[in-house]
Amino acid sequence: MTDPTAGESPPEPAASAGVEPTRRRSRATVFSVLGEVLITAGVLVLLFIGWQLWWNDWVTAGQQTKAASEQSQKWIEQAHAQGDGSTPTPTAGSFGDPPVEAAVGEGKQFGILFVPRFGSSYQRNIAEGTGTDVLNSTKLGIGHYPQTQMPGAVGNFVIASHRSAYGGGMHVLNEFQLGDPIVVQTQDGWYTYRFRNLQYVTADHVSVLDPVPDTDGAAAGDRLITLTTCNPLYSTAERMIAYGVFDSWRPTSAGPPSEIASLVAAEPAAG
Amino acid sequence: MFAAFWRVLPGPIWLRIVFVIVLISAVLFALATWVFPWVDQIITPQEATVGQ
Numbered sequence: 001m002t003d004p005t006a007g008e009s010p011p012e013p014a015a016s017a018g019v020e021p022t023r024r025r026s027r028a029t030v031f032s033v034l035g036e037v038l039i040t041a042g043v044l045v046l047l048f049i050g051w052q053l054w055w056n057d058w059v060t061a062g063q064q065t066k067a068a069s070e071q072s073q074k075w076i077e078q079a080h081a082q083g084d085g086s087t088p089t090p091t092a093g094s095f096g097d098p099p100v101e102a103a104v105g106e107g108k109q110f111g112i113l114f115v116p117r118f119g120s121s122y123q124r125n126i127a128e129g130t131g132t133d134v135l136n137s138t139k140l141g142i143g144h145y146p147q148t149q150m151p152g153a154v155g156n157f158v159i160a161s162h163r164s165a166y167g168g169g170m171h172v173l174n175e176f177q178l179g180d181p182i183v184v185q186t187q188d189g190w191y192t193y194r195f196r197n198l199q200y201v202t203a204d205h206v207s208v209l210d211p212v213p214d215t216d217g218a219a220a221g222d223r224l225i226t227l228t229t230c231n232p233l234y235s236t237a238e239r240m241i242a243y244g245v246f247d248s249w250r251p252t253s254a255g256p257p258s259e260i261a262s263l264v265a266a267e268p269a270a271g
Numbered sequence: 272m273f274a275a276f277w278r279v280l281p282g283p284i285w286l287r288i289v290f291v292i293v294l295i296s297a298v299l300f301a302l303a304t305w306v307f308p309w310v311d312q313i314i315t316p317q318e319a320t321v322g323q
Contacts, residue, residue: 028275036272044302051307130320143320160320170319206321230319239321 052165053234060138060167067139068112068123072264075187079252088254098152098223098249099188104128111151113142113159113169114183114260117176117195123263124169126184130160141169148209148226151184151191152249155211155220163230163240170229173242174198181259182225182244189251192259193225193244200231201239208241222246 088095104110111126127134130143142161149155161169180195201208208228211220223246231240250257256264280287 028272033272047299047302048307048310051303052311055303056307056311130322135319145320162319201321203318203321208321228319228321236318239319241321 057165057168060141060165063138064124064141064167064169065121068125068141071109071125072112072123072185075185075252076264078187083253088251090250090254095189095249095251095254098191098246100150100153101186101188103146103150106146107131107133109140110144110186112185114185114256114263115180116259116263117180118170118172121263124161124167126159135160135162135169136166138167141167145209149211149220151186151225152223152246154223156209156213156224156226157184158209158226158228160228164234170227170240170242171233173227173229173240174231176242181247181257182227183257183260184225185252185256187252189249189254190256190260191249192247192257193223194247196243196245199241199243201241203236203239205239208239213241213243 101110106129107127109125109127113124113126115122124141125139126142126144127137127140128144128146130145134140134143142159144150145158145160148158151157161167163170163173176195176198178195178197182193182195184191184193199208199213207214207216208226210216210218212218212222213224213226225244225246227242227244229240230236231238248257255261277287277291280290282290
């Protein structure tokens with residue numbers, strides 16, 4: 001390189017003739033380099049947080065929605081292929097008691113969650129177990145507590161998901177309103193639950209998993225769904241619990257409940 | 272450090288700015304694709320479940 005100061009220094013004014021020209025650039029010192037390294041490290045940490053909470057969250061949400069939509073369509077096509085082409089009709093407005101599927105192995109997908117309140121294209125695969133292999137997965141996202149009941153069973157069907165990051169499957173759990181539909185699709189059909197109430201607990205409050213929540217040993221009479229996630233937003237200090245009560249069941253061949261028909265038909269948002 | 276980096280870059284100002292934009296984009300891509308997912312696995316996972 002040429003002398004970096006060549007051609008940059010303006011001609012010295014006559015008044016300052018004989019005075020040493022001032023340096024235009026300060027020298028890099030140990031402290032200036034250290035300062036720049038620390039500032040760079042700080043920017044990297046902020047970038048990581050932004051990546052984890054927003055960018056990766058958004059990317060993962062799109063992947064999870066797409067995977068759930070594909071699985072949902074697969075079950076519907078299977079039911080059409082196996083059926084005789086006729087659409088079953090309910091007796092007195094009901095398809096009777098729901099079937100209960102046998103429990104599946106750890107990490108295995110067995111259901112899809114539809115919640116219109118969570119967004120116009122919201123759908124997520126539900127798999128057995130609540131480890132990071134399920135909750136952080138780009139294809140799953142919702143985990144079923146293995147010690148709790150399966151969809152449609154008398155007792156408590158309890159699922160967990162992240163509030164933020166990794167697709168944020170239960171990001172707006174706090175926005176539930178009384179009677180909101182919570183639909184679980186399985187290979188057999190659609191289980192519709194209705195939101196009843198929220199509860200805020202600490203992370204060790206495992207009695208929300210009881211067949212009758214918070215009532216150890218009580219004989220279950222209702223079919224409940226329980227959603228658990230983190231609270232407050234962007235923190236893991238507490239858990240937010242949402243309870244729903246079973247409303248109705250429809251076989252796959254009868255088509256989805258009208259409240260989620262647009263979710264089932266809609267292609268997931270790009271991304 | 273960054274001042275020295277700027278002096279090392281060849282060409283006129285506009286070309287240097289193009290270089291800087293390309294390099295920053297490459298660094299961000301590498302971070303999002305490889306570095307951040309790797310760091311994410313190492314730091315404590317966010318717990319969203321109830322348990323003991």
